[in-house]
Amino acid sequence: MPTAIAARDLTKEYKGSRGKRALDRVTLDVGKGEIFGLIGRNGAGKTTFLRIAGTQLLPTSGTIEVMGHDAVAEPNAVRDLVAVIPQESRPFFYATPYEHVYYYLTLRGVPSSEARRRTLDTLERLGLAKGKDTVLWKQSGGLRRRVLVAMVLASGADLLFLDEPTTGLDPLARRDVWTAVEAAAKEGRTILLTTHYLEEAQLLSQRIGILNEGKVLAVGTLDELVARVRFPFRVALTGRGFSGEELGAYGESAAIGDSRLVFTDRGGAEELTRLALARGVRAVAGPVTLEDLFVQLVGGSVEEETEAEEEEVEA
Amino acid sequence: MSLRTQLRASWGLIALNGIIPVKRMPLYLVNTLAAPFSFLFFIYVLSGGKEIGFGVAGGLVLTTFSIGTSLQADMTHFRVDLKLQDMVVASPMRASTYVFGMALSELAFAMPGILAFVVVGYATRSPGVFALPIIVATLLLVWALGSSLGFFLATYLRDIRETFAIAPLLSLVLSVLPPVYYPISSIAPYEWLGYLAPTADASQLIQGALGITELSALDWVRAAGVLIGFTAAFMLLAMFKAQWRER
Numbered sequence: 116m117p118t119a120i121a122a123r124d125l126t127k128e129y130k131g132s133r134g135k136r137a138l139d140r141v142t143l144d145v146g147k148g149e150i151f152g153l154i155g156r157n158g159a160g161k162t163t164f165l166r167i168a169g170t171q172l173l174p175t176s177g178t179i180e181v182m183g184h185d186a187v188a189e190p191n192a193v194r195d196l197v198a199v200i201p202q203e204s205r206p207f208f209y210a211t212p213y214e215h216v217y218y219y220l221t222l223r224g225v226p227s228s229e230a231r232r233r234t235l236d237t238l239e240r241l242g243l244a245k246g247k248d249t250v251l252w253k254q255s256g257g258l259r260r261r262v263l264v265a266m267v268l269a270s271g272a273d274l275l276f277l278d279e280p281t282t283g284l285d286p287l288a289r290r291d292v293w294t295a296v297e298a299a300a301k302e303g304r305t306i307l308l309t310t311h312y313l314e315e316a317q318l319l320s321q322r323i324g325i326l327n328e329g330k331v332l333a334v335g336t337l338d339e340l341v342a343r344v345r346f347p348f349r350v351a352l353t354g355r356g357f358s359g360e361e362l363g364a365y366g367e368s369a370a371i372g373d374s375r376l377v378f379t380d381r382g383g384a385e386e387l388t389r390l391a392l393a394r395g396v397r398a399v400a401g402p403v404t405l406e407d408l409f410v411q412l413v414g415g416s417v418e419e420e421t422e423a424e425e426e427e428v429e430a
Numbered sequence: 431m432s433l434r435t436q437l438r439a440s441w442g443l444i445a446l447n448g449i450i451p452v453k454r455m456p457l458y459l460v461n462t463l464a465a466p467f468s469f470l471f472f473i474y475v476l477s478g479g480k481e482i483g484f485g486v487a488g489g490l491v492l493t494t495f496s497i498g499t500s501l502q503a504d505m506t507h508f509r510v511d512l513k514l515q516d517m518v519v520a521s522p523m524r525a526s527t528y529v530f531g532m533a534l535s536e537l538a539f540a541m542p543g544i545l546a547f548v549v550v551g552y553a554t555r556s557p558g559v560f561a562l563p564i565i566v567a568t569l570l571l572v573w574a575l576g577s578s579l580g581f582f583l584a585t586y587l588r589d590i591r592e593t594f595a596i597a598p599l600l601s602l603v604l605s606v607l608p609p610v611y612y613p614i615s616s617i618a619p620y621e622w623l624g625y626l627a628p629t630a631d632a633s634q635l636i637q638g639a640l641g642i643t644e645l646s647a648l649d650w651v652r653a654a655g656v657l658i659g660f661t662a663a664f665m666l667l668a669m670f671k672a673q674w675r676e677r
Contacts (some may be wrong), residue, residue: 120662130677138573165570166676168519169516169519169520170519170675171519171520172676172677173673173675173676173677175452190675191524194519194520194521194522197520197521198519198521199516199517200517201513201516201517202513204511204512204513204514204516204517205511205512205513206451206512207450207451207512208454209448209450209451209454210450213452214445214446214447214449218442218443218445218446219444219517220442221441222439222440222518222521222523222531223439224435224436224438224439224522224523225521226438227438239486250454259480266517267517267534270521276520371572371600411540
């Protein structure tokens with residue numbers, strides 16, 4: 116597959132970070148036309164990677180090619196082909212959704228009739244058509260976020276960087292965004308997505324990269340990532356009937372209130388499920404989710420923060 | 431992007447940061463006009479109307495220069511809070527177009543004040559036919575100077591609150607203390623200090639154009655030279671030292 120992004124030994128050390136690297140020799144390829152999910156804890160280096168690829172930030176060392184152009188030496192060639200929705204970005208409170216999308220396209224140089232057509236089409240796709248002429252100070256926070264997503268999706272850029280695009284959206288609005296992102300990918304556009312919602316990364320991404328403390332921990336499809344862990348199956352047991360010691364023999368187990376989550380291999384999952392049925396304990400078995408994988412590979416939840424975050428914010 | 435496309439792109443910023451907010455929140459205009467008109471009012475009252483010409487010249491310079499301080503605040507807000515600059519950097523829009531569009535958008539706030547001062551100036555001084563081109567050229571230079579300085583600073587500030595400290599400081603150093611609102615002869619024998627402030631030179635040119643102060647040929651050349659020199663220096667600073675792409 117031809118590459119949209121090719122990073123080699125990409126390193127970023129912010130000024131004043133006392134040797135702590137936000138990115139540490141990151142080597143990563145994103146294929147053209149794929150949705151690539153980049154996940155990691157806060158401060159793992161996701162936003163730093165996106166900002167370097169988007170030409171907003173210079174790396175300390177290493178190389179990065181974006182759509183065949185050196186992102187450090189030829190930033191303008193890259194900029195003509197990309198669009199970005201930054202993390203924690205906010206729209207103008209005094210403008211309408213229509214004005215946001217239309218004028219964003221105008222400032223990207225899109226002719227006015229084409230900008231009008233794309234604006235209406237994108238607002239429709241994201242469920243924003245009804246309130247398109249209502250100023251944002253009268254609209255919800257979730258809708259404001261969707262307006263930013265609409266701006267970037269309407270851009271027509273070949274490569275889209277979406278940094279936490281659905282943060283703060285309700286489940287239905289998130290689905291609208293997912294549908295629009297998938298539609299953009301079907302049109303042949305490449306999408307680099309970072310998200311805290313692991314089910315979102317799992318659902319949308321063809322391949323996933325896990326960053327931890329500035330380093331690439333794993334890259335691959337969900338199946339490839341599953342193949343890397345010791346316990347590729349999970350069994351959720353609700354109610355009593357098993358001791359912790361007994362479950363420990365199958366793999367790793369964690370107590371969550373009255374329930375227990377057991378990570379095990381295929382044979383263990385089948386046996387445990389049969390036993391649970393025999394003992395009248397409710398059991399749900401299946402392959403591990405991306406969140407389970409994340410916990411196994413990183414050794415913590417995605418919500419936890421790493422030390423690097425302070426430096427990233429400071430910079 | 432062709433020049434035509436860059437101009438269209440500037441229009442997007444003029445609409446988003448100038449026309450739409452002025453249309454929806456006209457109270458914003460008061461913020462831009464409050465300081466220059468306050469000075470005009472005080473000069474009028476204290477001089478019994480005799481020195482109103484200095485108030486007009488100073489008001490024109492301060493209103494135009496305040497485009498730069500507003501630009502600095504808006505650009506810092508867009509970069510730090512809204513992250514708009516990140517969206518613009520990663521787009522076909524170039525830094526020069528962004529600054530040009532933003533500086534034009536700030537004119538939407540300043541233009542009513544500039545027009546009002548020009549009308550007052552013409553009503554009270556009856557200047558000659560060449561006054562208007564001189565005033566327009568001078569104000570264009572002040573606009574370019576303030577905008578370049580505002581953009582340069584905005585790319586380095588870490589928080590919008592830093593602009594609350596820097597904007598009044600710039601106004602104090604470049605608009606209030608130097609002879610912008612009063613004749614440069616008032617600070618004799620230290621006139622050279624006044625000449626060092628490009629805004630004072632701009633005010634001198636407008637005072638000369640309006641016939642408030644008699645300027646020698648050397649005065650015209652010196653004031654224009656200093657103003658052009660400072661404007662060019664600040665534009666170069668913005669072009670080569672502003673942090674469009676973070677390091």
